Amino acid sequence: MTESFGSLLAGFGVAFRPVNVGLAFGGVLVGTTVGMLPGIGPINAIAMLLPLLFAVGLPPESALILLAGIYYGSQYGNAISTILLNVPGTASAVVTAIDGHAMTKEGRGGEALAMSAIASFAGGTLSIIGLVILAPLLSAWAIRFGPAEYFALMVFAFSALSSVSGRSVSRALASTGFGLLLATVGMDPNSAVPRYTFGQLRLFDGIDFVVVTIGLFAVSEVFLVLEKTGWAGHAAAGYGRVAVRLRELSGAAWTMVRASVIGFFVGVLPGAGGTIASFLSYSVEEKAAGSGGRFGRGDIRGLAAPEAANNASTTGAMIPLLTLGVPGSGTTAVLLGALLGLGLVPGPLLIEQNPEVFWGLVASMYLGNVFLLLLNLPLVGLFVKVLRLPRWILMPGVAGLSFVAVYAVNQSAFDLFLMTGFGVVGFGMKKARFPLAPVILGLVLGPLMERNLRRALALSGGEWGVMFSSALAVFLWLLAALAILLPPVWTRIRRRAG
Numbered sequence: 001m002t003e004s005f006g007s008l009l010a011g012f013g014v015a016f017r018p019v020n021v022g023l024a025f026g027g028v029l030v031g032t033t034v035g036m037l038p039g040i041g042p043i044n045a046i047a048m049l050l051p052l053l054f055a056v057g058l059p060p061e062s063a064l065i066l067l068a069g070i071y072y073g074s075q076y077g078n079a080i081s082t083i084l085l086n087v088p089g090t091a092s093a094v095v096t097a098i099d100g101h102a103m104t105k106e107g108r109g110g111e112a113l114a115m116s117a118i119a120s121f122a123g124g125t126l127s128i129i130g131l132v133i134l135a136p137l138l139s140a141w142a143i144r145f146g147p148a149e150y151f152a153l154m155v156f157a158f159s160a161l162s163s164v165s166g167r168s169v170s171r172a173l174a175s176t177g178f179g180l181l182l183a184t185v186g187m188d189p190n191s192a193v194p195r196y197t198f199g200q201l202r203l204f205d206g207i208d209f210v211v212v213t214i215g216l217f218a219v220s221e222v223f224l225v226l227e228k229t230g231w232a233g234h235a236a237a238g239y240g241r242v243a244v245r246l247r248e249l250s251g252a253a254w255t256m257v258r259a260s261v262i263g264f265f266v267g268v269l270p271g272a273g274g275t276i277a278s279f280l281s282y283s284v285e286e287k288a289a290g291s292g293g294r295f296g297r298g299d300i301r302g303l304a305a306p307e308a309a310n311n312a313s314t315t316g317a318m319i320p321l322l323t324l325g326v327p328g329s330g331t332t333a334v335l336l337g338a339l340l341g342l343g344l345v346p347g348p349l350l351i352e353q354n355p356e357v358f359w360g361l362v363a364s365m366y367l368g369n370v371f372l373l374l375l376n377l378p379l380v381g382l383f384v385k386v387l388r389l390p391r392w393i394l395m396p397g398v399a400g401l402s403f404v405a406v407y408a409v410n411q412s413a414f415d416l417f418l419m420t421g422f423g424v425v426g427f428g429m430k431k432a433r434f435p436l437a438p439v440i441l442g443l444v445l446g447p448l449m450e451r452n453l454r455r456a457l458a459l460s461g462g463e464w465g466v467m468f469s470s471a472l473a474v475f476l477w478l479l480a481a482l483a484i485l486l487p488p489v490w491t492r493i494r495r496r497a498g
Helices: 002-015 018-035 041-056 060-085 093-105 109-142 147-164 169-183 209-229 246-251 253-268 273-292 300-316 318-323 330-341 355-376 380-388 391-410 413-431 437-459 464-468 471-497
Strands: none
Touching: 002 018, 002 355, 018 060, 018 355, 041 060, 041 330, 060 093, 060 109, 060 300, 060 330, 060 355, 093 109, 093 209, 093 273, 093 300, 093 437, 109 246, 109 253, 109 300, 109 355, 147 273, 147 437, 147 464, 147 471, 169 437, 209 391, 209 413, 209 437, 246 253, 246 300, 253 273, 253 300, 253 318, 273 300, 273 437, 300 318, 318 330, 318 355, 391 413, 437 464, 464 471
């Protein structure tokens, strides 16, 4: 441990070079801006910058500092459109929308954005400490996850959604099933045979996540607002104070700690990432709050948990990327390409052979989190002024932003019609009180879940017992069962005791 902290000090020497300080600040600024625009995301920003970085000839550590800043800066930027307009640009931000947008509707948009910045800083800071201490150990632990363990982990994630959706477990399971059904559209991963495409060539690659997310959340929200209040008035009564009360901050302190731990450890697992981390942390906090929480109706802990977990998982995802060369998401896959393009080979020897790259990057991540806090807290007042716009300006603006974001992904008019259709579906689901978050989780994790199931069965010759063949897999199955069974059992015990 002493050796690790000594190396970290050397890394701060790299991070505090003037050019690297400027690149870290520029990265988080670009990341925040990109994160605010649904449908663009850090993966596109990084991909567009790569040719420029190779042409300029930046040192590897400087180039990675800039790209990593865009990566975790976008996590906070995405929270802005999610909290204020209910337009989540990534699957992990869907959880932020549950209580974050509810706070905005109560006139607490400023408080929600301030809490998001603080929770993001806490998650990033605590996870960096974990990265320094546990990187060698966790890289070895992550190797133990085979296809059976990953499948069990995802079943656990789906079962944990029962708490996210309140008491209606059946509605949550129905929404999850709908998401998994959408995930099967496209080419069969093994045989490459089209399935459920209805002859539409545009569906051969599956249904794009951005199309579904913006349709279900943003477009349906426009329909819902206009149905309830029409064009008159403003989006919210006000944004309230642009700060977090000390009492609420202290009440969410342990929430941020727990969520950071969950996010970091989940982030270490290749393929898991911020989506599972956000859902699990929210589920844990809702269970911990019990009847004393207002989750789903503007509980500040319901905002702090996914934001801290999301940023912590970003740091955790650096461990398999740098020590194993295994990307856990599309963005880290692009970062892997950047590493290779810069002449670096990620793996167990990276820390020994290129310590200035590894430790300089780690130190810059802490510096970047400080920049994020200092940059975004003063700008919260500017962000929330969007709520003062008349609804007849804001709602068409949200709709226009949604159409531009979706069209920018594939330049497809078909996607625009599909998004509008999902907007109608989302409107109906909201009216019928079906949760939307499980649909997104099912859509995002469905393909990965199917691949791991098929891989596990192929390796075992079709024996289903392989799903319970390791202690880790059995432990995850038990957690999944407890997540489903404990809430109703606990409710019955409380009723009898009362």
